[in-house]
Structures are given as structure tokens and as C-alpha cells.
Amino acid sequence: MRSFEYTSARSIDEALAGIGPDAKFLAGGTNLVDLMKGDVEKPARLVDINGLPLADIAATPAGGVRIGAMVRNSDCASHPLIRERYPLLSQALLAGASPQLRNMASTGGNLMQRTRCYYFYDTAFDRCNKRVPGSGCAALEGYNRIHAILGASSQCVATHPSDMAVALAALDAMIELLGRGGTRRIPATQFHRLPGDTPQLDTNIEPDELIVAVELPPNGFAQRSHYLKVRDRASYAFALVSVAAALEMDGNTVRTARIALGGVAHKPWRAMEAESALVGRRLDATAIERAADASVAGAKPLHDNAFKVALAKRSVARALEVAGGAA
């Protein structure tokens, strides 16, 4: 880790005033500090935002819920409003990391965690377009069992590690950002980016913007949703594949469906075609199979991760079965 300057912001204005090139906001630090230890992130200055008044969860007049950016993952997962209205989010949060990490990790910080890739995290590998744009991608021809099967580019095949963000993508969450120019809101599905030719950018946030809240719209999914995480050990491991599935039903017929996948792409992967394949149909084996197929349409596996295509399909099917009450 390199030496850096540390300041603690006492207000949101102070936080925004303190940010700039070479500076980073410090929330739970569960990812940023690791990256600094590995010499991957080298901020000259950290602006600590742990003291900011952004740690509330409240119902919105529209019937949704607003989650402050500094709400800890464990608090969010156990909050009555979240458990009651968005059990999918609660499940996803609890599937992430370990209790110790969830106690530190914040809602905003979870969204800001960098993508997962061995070659990004170890600076001894000289090729990584994320760390050194233009240097190449060591994972493409390297060991890529944990890497992307969807939406990757020849520049980067890393995957987004968050569980929470997968649920937020499925739940049509809005991310509220505050910058010197004011407030803007972007859908969770558009917050993270695909790598394209600019894999160094994980998100669409501007460098001088602060995440202040995540807002969840009201929905009818609370009774029928499921977060399935498949990983290399029973707990405390990133997803090989995860699925957030949510359904609204009219009897046996699907009225609305939401499907998002984690561990398969550079961002939480919302499977819109799979959702469309279900709407208006009976939730039977055929419909589930069709949705599962659609969810991995266009998948391009790498040398070591071909298994993820079948795994993703079967995981979507399983998550729909559980959400629909069939399993």
C-alpha cells in the first residue's frame, strides 16, 4: 500500500468538495482497501464518508423503499421493510461475503466494488486493460474459469462480483447520485457498464459524484422471488453463477417476470428476453426451459468456463421453479 492522505467528511457538501482526481470516497473499505494493499488502486487521498447522514431506510410515498448509501449490507438485509417488500434483496445480500464483511460493507460501496479477475488483482501481471488501458487482457488466454460468458469484449472478460447489485437490477432499482452539478438518477441496470473498449470504467458514475441512495419502486414480487447463488463453497465465495428471479402471477399465468444473473458478465445481467418468454404463459417446464435458454442467448464461453453456460441455464430454471413455488 502506498502512502495517502486521509480526510473525514462531516457533511455531504464537504465530501463533494473534497473529491477530485486521485481521490476516492472511503465507505466500508472492504474492497477499496484490499485493492490499495495490492497496489491496484493508488489514490493520493481518501475522503471518509462513514460519518455522513446516509444510513437510513425509509418507505417512500409511492410505496417503495429508499435505502441510504451508507446503510450497511447486514442492516439492509435484516431491515423489516426490505424483508417484507423485497425479500429477494435480503436474500442476495445474505448470500454475499461473510457476516464480518457485510457489517462493514455499505450499499453504495457494494455498487462500487471492482470486477473480479485474478489478472486485475495482481499487478505482477503486466497485461490488464483495466489497470493499464491498452496493455491487453491476460485473462482472455489465461485461466478464465471464473470469467464472463456474456457481454464481454476482446478487451476484458472480468465479472461483476456483487450479489446485491444482481437483485437491484432485477428489482428495477434507481441509483441516486449527487454531484456538484446536482442530483441525477439512473436505473440500476444502467449503472454498471459492459467492458467494450473502455474496461477501465466499471460504472457510469462521474468521478465527482457520490451515491446517496438506492430507491426501489413498489412491485408485486414479494411473494414469488428467489435468489440462487452457485459457488465453489457453501459460503463466503463469489458466485460462479447467481440468479435473481421474481414473478407476479395471475393464477398459473405469469404476469410479470424479472430475471437477472450474476457471475456471468461485467455487470449484473438482466435477461429481458427470458422475461418476455415467460410473460402471459403458464409457468410450466416448457416455459421455464424456454426462458432458461433465452437467458444465455449469445453466450460466448472461454477456454475454462464453458460449464457456466449450462450452469447458468439450469440455475435460471431452478430459481424460477423455486420462485414460482414448484420446488
Added chain:
Amino acid sequence: MNGNGMIGDPLTRVDGPLKVAGRAPYAAEFDVPGVAYGVMVRSTIPGGTIASIDSRVARRMPGVLLVMTHENAPRLPAKGRAAVKPPAGREMSLLQDAAVRYNGEPVAVVVAATLEQATDAAARLDIKYRAADAVLDFDQAKKDPKPAKMQRGPAEKKWGDAQSALERADVKVDAVYTTPMEHHNPMEPHGTIAEWKGSELTLYDATQYVSGARETVAKTLGIPPEKVRVVCPYVGGGFGCKGSAWSHVTLAAMAARKAGRPVKLVLERPQMYGPVGGRPQTEQHIVLGAMRDGRIVALRHEVLSHTSVFEDFTEPSTQPTRALYACPNGETVQKLAKMNVGTPTFQRAPGEATGTFAIESAIDELAYALGMDPLELRLRNHADVEPSSGKPWSSKKLRECYEDGARRFGWSRRSARPGSMRDGRWLVGWGVATATYPAHRMEAKAVAIMNADGTFTVRSGTQDLGTGTYTICSQIAAETLGVPVQKVRFELGDTRFPKAPVSGGSMTAASVGPAVRAACLALKERIDAGGKAPLQAEGSARPPAEEEEKKTHAERSFGALFGEVRVDPELGILRVPRVVATYSVGRILNAKTAASQFQGGIVWGLGMALMEESVLDKRTGRIVNANLAEYHVPVNADIGSIEVAWVDENDTGFNDIGARGIGEIGITGVAGMVANAVFHATGKRVRSLPITLDKLL
């Protein structure tokens, strides 16, 4: 239950309260005034030479005291190779030349007033390399196999005539099993504080072998061993990787002398994947031949394991095969595949952990080929004497283990056909395997002292890796002296104490225990003769013969493992909710710490079966998952019920306390048992560890 402290009682570990209160000092926690902080810098290429190291920026940074590289490091006798003698002395990286032999090899040490300053400066070294060709692919290395040398026994051992017996056999199994490169990952990282006072050096070192570290560092530096003191009262896990005095120990001493200040050098977690050993990758070809009635008439076990390009270490995976089953015709051979990686080393149950996966899987395959229950096949081939030598066992109660384990597990309720047991969505499989590990002991010494206040102090220069050495030695001393255990204080981990062997090969209890007993018997004699405190007596114990050839008996422990797996056939998810094990290990010295050793070993065996693997990038020779986020070891959620038991046994033919040592046997057989249960559940035979879900899809 705490027990009254006699041998065998489940006495709670005597060092437990200190540890949970954070008052047990580990090597890197000693408060040494004026200590500076060293950070090791490692190579980023797998082979070649260092062209240049530009340290101008680093040297000008605040607090930096020293940048030690091959250009300015003290020149050592024999280029730093004066003490190469395993287990303690290894081929090290001591900055004596510009050569780079693997990716991650130590190439510099930066010392500064604070750890932060040293870490920051270490990142600013600008190192240029001239890369050379390197062998980074096991499949490439194995095309040019090199002869191996085992620590114990010959690398090639044959008995009977396997070839012609194979030709006669009714049923054959011929399969290749592989195990990956793994790393130890003790909770406590390696660390050394080196402090010079004139010509005298004190090392606070996380080690499994204080006297070995002393010999190695002294010889390497070219100073008399009596000028070096090594202190290590507590070890936060060793598992083999702290059995050798690796490069960082000597580097700390060199840096401290050069900086003129005590230096603390603690390895970062990623630095523990390369410079301090690991479990070698193996490829094991097994051929079994049996008659219709299940008698195994021939076996062949060929093992290829990797080592570095600069030191040979052989993973002795054929060892268990030479001892497990009553087969009159056998051929076992070991070879090496040399690669540009850090030298591998002993890792909990060296030989047996990897070897039993292969042989126990093969035996299971044979059982299915014969249409015989796999437990029945093992019983029919029970080795009443050691098959490869014909020697009788000092003591062996494996038959009782099979019987006890099978009864407790409920083996008789097993349905034989693969895939025939289900629980809802889950496929259920039951597997069996045999556990085994050789019994080792070496010469050890101890001293027993009667203090004026009526208490006793007993000392030996041994180590407690967290296994319970403090506790069991206190119990042995108390029982021998005929006093309550609370009256005894046992001390260890200091080269000022009487010499004891490496705490490896499961031999601490079996070696030091008899020495403690001998010292206490000698002290008791003096007390009985009217001696008054303070009074002391020394004692030592050694095996009648150390070389295998001179031993009249074969000495080995055994166990029977039964386990249940559950497999989600669609998602490949594999769980192991239940393991039952019964061991034949001689006398149990402490029922509580013994159970912990067995259970801990089984937990690691499950890790080996399900998830552990260090992955080498084949282009750069860098281990890609060198951290605890990406190198998976089991977490609580992976572990279900583990019920361990042992048979009543007292192996006085092995030593006078009747105990064979239990540190390693727990991990053995587990991966084989899991693979066998997976086959029973799914009909899929996974011959390559770890059994990750992609192999079951």
C-alpha cells in the same frame, strides 16, 4: 469435562486461556525495542536474470533504512548453500546472484522504520529482467521425468512379480488420478524478528523446528550455532510449511545485521504461495489386478510429482500403497517433473494425503468391477503384515476400526447400486476409505525440575503447532511424577532447552512424550532418594532403530472412514453432511486434543476433496489465486457432522508411552472417501481433485 489431567484425560488445553485472551505471544508479536520492518519483494518473471534494480526512489523515501538486493547483500559461505539439508535446510533465495528461478522468488528486502514506509518503498523498486525459457506446464515437464528420492524408503520398490500376476488376474483396474498444487495457508503467516547483540543472534521465528532453524541460519551465515537462539513459544498452524527455515528467516538476519537494527519480516498472504513450499501436484497411475473372490494379486502405482528446477522434493504418494493391502506382488515408483516454481514441501500427511486419494479410489473402482461391497473388499485384503516388507506390525487394529465405523455409520443399510439413494432432489452417496499414516519418532531430550515451591517445570526444545503439545506433555509429566497436572508447567519453543526433533511427520508426541517421561522418571528417582528442591534431571528417548531396514516391526497407524455426500444433479452442488471415522493410532494421550486433531484433519481432507487448488498461470508461472478470497478452504457452512472415535490400543512396541502420533492421519483417505461416495451417488468417477461442481454437471 476437563479431566484430572492424567494421560488420556480430555484435559482442556493448558495454553487455551492465554490464546483466547490474546496473551500468547506469537513470533512476530515479540516486543523488540528499536525494531524496523522488512518487506520482501518478489520476482514477476518465472526464469531468467535480474538486469537491473533501480532503488533510487525507494531509498529516498521517508523512513527507509535499507534496500537489500543481490547487488549489496552480504556474501554468504557457499553462496548461501552451506546448510542445505532437509527438512530444516532448503535451497533458498538469499540474494547471492541475479538469477530468477520462479515467479514470486524473493529478489529484494526493503527495511524501513514503519511497516507502511517499507511497504510503500517496496512498491517503488524498478526491476528489469532478462527473461529466459521456463517450464510452467506440468504436462510439458512430465515428458522429461527425473529420478526421485524419497525421505524414507527407496523411490522404486518392488515385491513379488506384479507383471505376471496382472496377466493372471480375473479383473483389472487401470486408471490415472491427479491431485493439484496446493498451499498450506496456516492462519499465522510466516514471520521472523531478527535481533543481533554483538555476534549473537536471536530469532523470534514462526517455526516447527527451533533447533533446525538455528542450525540452518548459523551454517548459512557461517557463524557457530551456539551464537544463535531461536524462540517460538506458539505457532499459529504449521502443517509442514514451517518445518523448513525458508529464505525469509535468513534474509531477516542478513537485513538486521546490515541495517544495524532488529528487523521484523512477516510474509504477506500472497507471499506464502511459492517461497515457503506447498503440496506438489501429482499424477498417479494405478493398476490393480484381482481374482473373482476379491483377492488383490497385483498392484502397480507410478507417481509423478512436480518439484522446482533448483531443488528436488518428492511427494511420496506411493508410501501408503506399500503398506495398505495384502497384495503379494507390487511395483511402486516415484518420478519428478521439474518446473519453474517454488520448491514444494511436506504438507499435512505428505505422501498419504495424495496417495490415499489414488489408491482408495482405485480400490473402490475394483469393488464395482467385482460387484463387491467396497468395505468387504478391504476386509478381504486386510494386510496382517506389511505387504512390501513382510514385517509384522508393532500394533494394528484396523479390523476393529472398520467394524466400529461401519456400525456407527450404518453402512449395512447402503444400497449398492450407484444413483439408487435419493432424498428429494438430492442424490445421496455413501463412501468408505482407509486412512493411514506411518508412525515416526526421533531422538528427543527433556529436563524436569522440582522447584522450591513444590511445583515442577519440564522443558524441551520442541514446538506446539496448536496441536496440544503443551497439554499432553504436562499430562505425561504429571502422571509420571505422580502429581496433579496443575503443579506442572511445561515449556517449549526455545533452543536453550534440550533438543527435540522437528514437529513434523506426526512425531512430536511420540518422540518428546517418552523424553518427558524419562526426565520425570529420573527426577522422581532423585526425589525418592531424598533429593531436595531445587532439583533437576535430564532425560532422553530415542527409537531402537531409525533406518527402516533395521526395524524389526512395521510401524503405522490406520483408520476407517465412512461418509455421506449429497449431489444436486442439475447444478453439480456437492455437500458432505456426515463423516464417521475410527482410528487405530496407539494410545490416546488426551481425548479432547486428539478429537480436535482428527476432526481438523478431516476438515482439511474435505477441503482437499472439494475445493483446494493453487492454479498456475502457464505463461507467467504466477499462481493466479494466491489469496484467501480465491484459494478456497472450507468454511463452517461446508462442514457437517464429523464423528471421530478410536479403538483401545497401547503400542508399547513402538515407544514406552504407547502412542503413535496423530497429527496427520486425519486428512488421509478423506478425498478418496468423498470421491467414492460421489460415484455411489452419481455413477460419475472423478479422478481429478478437487471435485468442483463443473466436474459433476
